[in-house]
Amino acid sequence: MAGSCFADILSELVDLTPGEQGALEKLEERQRHVRRGAVLQRENEAGGELFILRKGLMMSYVLLADGSRQILRFLFPGDMLGMSSVIYLEAPETLCALSDCVVSPFDRSVLSALFVDHPRLAALVLVYSKIERVALTDRLAALGRTSAKARVAALLLDLRNRLRATDKAVSNAFALGLTQEEIGDATGLTAVHVNRMLRQLEEEGMIARDSGRVTLLDERALARAANYVNRFERLDLGWLPKPA
């Protein structure tokens, strides 16, 4: 297996040295196939493994006492999985495959070694973690303070942008690969209401739909409705340590 998906993400942020690339390839030496619907890690269970997602779409979610589910994050190729579980005795969230996936498991000791041998990569892991944090707070603000329509619009935009980040060929039309129930669990709505919001976005000419595929017709209007910000842009990383 050539190359490292995680390195691909980090190299969008800075130019990696050959030494750094080599270190990152250690994270993706092995690989494991994961079937759609399979669980990589279950909430409240031990044994936090770390992974890089190489192919496919996954999600992390939590289940609440009443059985309802909150999807925390969708995971795309190049994303590092399991970091928030590896620091706990029991995982705080479940990792589940939304499509057939390929992941590269790696040991915590490899991460630990990375911190010792490659300070700049360690700092980049922190930066990556902070970008994810800001994306999470965007969603927190969306759930706390925006309408159902705005949340669905934001999800569509975010999904398209993150698909495009891994595959430049993704256009305004894409298969979202989520059920309306999953969209609801991500946006804090019911599946029924998601359906109505999609219909409304369609009637207002912002999107078109055809058997699971969505086309963003009026991206400007969607972004306005959603007050969406792409958090992988306008970064400032000049302060990072020199490469090892």
Added chain:
Amino acid sequence: MAGSCFADILSELVDLTPGEQGALEKLEERQRHVRRGAVLQRENEAGGELFILRKGLMMSYVLLADGSRQILRFLFPGDMLGMSSVIYLEAPETLCALSDCVVSPFDRSVLSALFVDHPRLAALVLVYSKIERVALTDRLAALGRTSAKARVAALLLDLRNRLRATDKAVSNAFALGLTQEEIGDATGLTAVHVNRMLRQLEEEGMIARDSGRVTLLDERALARAANYVNRFERLDLGWLPKPA
């Protein structure tokens, strides 16, 4: 100024070496007083500085297009502030003092040096950041999937626990130091509805209130209503690098 507040937090997680303690004290050499209501860093403005909060209560929030506010996080002594803004050209969130505060500003280059000289501290900074992440996803799930009453109950429990983390003397009765509007902006509710929920918690015997002070009368019932988890417990950090 003796000691480091941030070191106090990290030493709850692992035993710090004298060398590590010394490095952390570098973060808190200077200090600055911040008045109640003052803004340390404003959303969409440049100049992300880093800080350790030494005294007082602060919050981070975002403003949405319609003027509404979402409080992202309350900040307590020992918390590191500004990390998510330092990686961007414009800060993604505002930092504002809820009481008179003391902060220690430090340069990004100091953080950078920490990564080079103290790999284990760097890893601990990442761990700290991940604990915060899990706390954020807890709140995401609360906003997406729980009732108004549960969200207010969760906020009260969290506030008490975090106050106690910095001051062991904090009992079940404490001054929360927030207006009902602020509680609403944190929980995604209106001030009016927060008022009703507090009254309801009071009528059900879970809390008592007296001029800004709150007493948690039935902590068990509150935790059940809120499905609250203390994320600073049950950690597993045996895999960290050896101290430098």
Added chain:
DNA sequence: CGCAAATTTGAACGTAGTCAACAAGTGTGG
């Protein structure tokens, strides 16, 4: 083709928001 899952739609309901008025503090300057 046949079955299960997902989508779609309607009607009734309920939680939380909105608007408005008043009370209780809090701080400031006269």
Added chain:
DNA sequence: CCACACTTGTTGACTACGTTCAAATTTGCG
């Protein structure tokens, strides 16, 4: 010390956004 303004808290009446429940329809998979 009091008068005034302003913020915060409290309560009621009404509204509305999103949920719930139910049933029909479509889709996709084995």
